[in-house]
Amino acid sequence: MTNAELDQLAINTIRTLSIDAVQAANSGHPGTPMALAPLVYTLWNRVMRFDPQDPIWPGRDRFVLSNGHASMLLWSVLHLTGTQAVNAEYETLGRPAVTLDDIRRFRQLGSHAPGHPEYHLVSGVETTSGPLGQGIATSVGMAIAQRWLAARYNKPDFSIFDYDIFAVCGDGCLMEGVGSEAASLAGHLGLDNLCWIYDNNHITIEGSTRLAFTEDVAVRFTGYGWNILYLSDANDIAGIEKALATFRDTKDRPTLDMARHTATILLRRMASRSVLKKSSSPSAPMVGPRTQIFWCPTASANTSPPAWACEALRPTANGRICSLVTARSIQRWRLRSTRCNSASFRQAGTATCRHSRQIRRASPVVRLRGRS
Ligand SMILES: Cc1ncc(C[n+]2csc(CCOP(=O)(O)OP(=O)(O)O)c2C)c(N)n1
Numbered sequence: 001m002t003n004a005e006l007d008q009l010a011i012n013t014i015r016t017l018s019i020d021a022v023q024a025a026n027s028g029h030p031g032t033p034m035a036l037a038p039l040v041y042t043l044w045n046r047v048m049r050f051d052p053q054d055p056i057w058p059g060r061d062r063f064v065l066s067n068g069h070a071s072m073l074l075w076s077v078l079h080l081t082g083t084q085a086v087n088a089e090y091e092t093l094g095r096p097a098v099t100l101d102d103i104r105r106f107r108q109l110g111s112h113a114p115g116h117p118e119y120h121l122v123s124g125v126e127t128t129s130g131p132l133g134q135g136i137a138t139s140v141g142m143a144i145a146q147r148w149l150a151a152r153y154n155k156p157d158f159s160i161f162d163y164d165i166f167a168v169c170g171d172g173c174l175m176e177g178v179g180s181e182a183a184s185l186a187g188h189l190g191l192d193n194l195c196w197i198y199d200n201n202h203i204t205i206e207g208s209t210r211l212a213f214t215e216d217v218a219v220r221f222t223g224y225g226w227n228i229l230y231l232s233d234a235n236d237i238a239g240i241e242k243a244l245a246t247f248r249d250t251k252d253r254p255t256l257d258m259a260r261h262t263a264t265i266l267l268r269r270m271a272s273r274s275v276l277k278k279s280s281s282p283s284a285p286m287v288g289p290r291t292q293i294f295w296c297p298t299a300s301a302n303t304s305p306p307a308w309a310c311e312a313l314r315p316t317a318n319g320r321i322c323s324l325v326t327a328r329s330i331q332r333w334r335l336r337s338t339r340c341n342s343a344s345f346r347q348a349g350t351a352t353c354r355h356s357r358q359i360r361r362a363s364p365v366v367r368l369r370g371r372s
Helices: 003-025 031-047 068-081 100-104 134-153 171-175 177-189 217-224 237-249 265-272 297-303 343-348 354-361
Strands: 062-065 084-086 092-096 165-169 194-199 227-231 255-259
Touching (some): 003 068, 003 100, 031 165, 062 134, 165 171, 217 227, 217 255, 237 255
Parallel strands (some): 227 255
Antiparallel strands (some): 084 092
């Protein structure tokens, strides 16, 4: 499997977990996780400094999902990275923060995959979000806190706190006044450790943004003193990585990354609609010929080593992150024919169908890159 195929498999796994969970719960928002899967995958896999084994390491980059209704994005990523659970006293509990069973019980009482991100309930969630605008506003406070810690504890040749804050938001967040006020302050303070990624998809629950939100967001944020980046295709992993590298090179101002994704008509419809009403078959899969819902590489862990491995990023002696984790181990799994309905596969017993290729070869590895 090539790196590109591995990336695509990981992204598709985030997507299918998200839509299966929403469908099983008969509640939630499937479209946004589908559309933003490449973005969040790239962020977590290639950009952020985050150790899933130690999700409370003080030097970690912070991730805020301000459009909290897309929480399945977060649960998928936390599950696939094997992020470990810690309790409210910040003690490691020796279990994953989000299991596949939690995802199967998305939005149910007691599940660690609630409808919106909840701080302290699920490790890896940096702040509770859901009320639109709240997450991005909180991210400004986090950026100020980082500045304070850096001013208090960093030494000229010994930088301990140099982390960044990434917040993902949608049209709804940018409509809210609280987000505007916080953005103004962030621009005034020149918080270059803050990056908002705006899902500029021109659609909200009630339909097109033409109905209620036609302001020029870029011009507004330019007025606040932000750096504006345009990402023309939110499916372009290399483009996303480049944009986020530009953010890290930008000094003295926060960054707004306007991500325009080329959503299909189906995606746009799904994005505009939350699943709120009972359907006749709530747990039926929403997409085509897939043979197994809630499938992901880790679901096969009983027959193989954990599919998603991640070597930790650790501070070096001088307190900075310098490791580049590129470990890539491909486990070749035996495909059980029961997993695939493809006649060609069953007859030939070889990996001739696209399902079998995915199941047999996949072993995505989370690669985390830090700045040197
Ligand atoms: C303050 C607030 N008002 C209303 C809602 C209900 N709500 C949840 S999602 C949503 C639409 C958000 O639109 P957008 O940010 O464009 O997200 P997308 O439709 O692209 O997923 C609304 C109005 C909310 N969560 N918070």
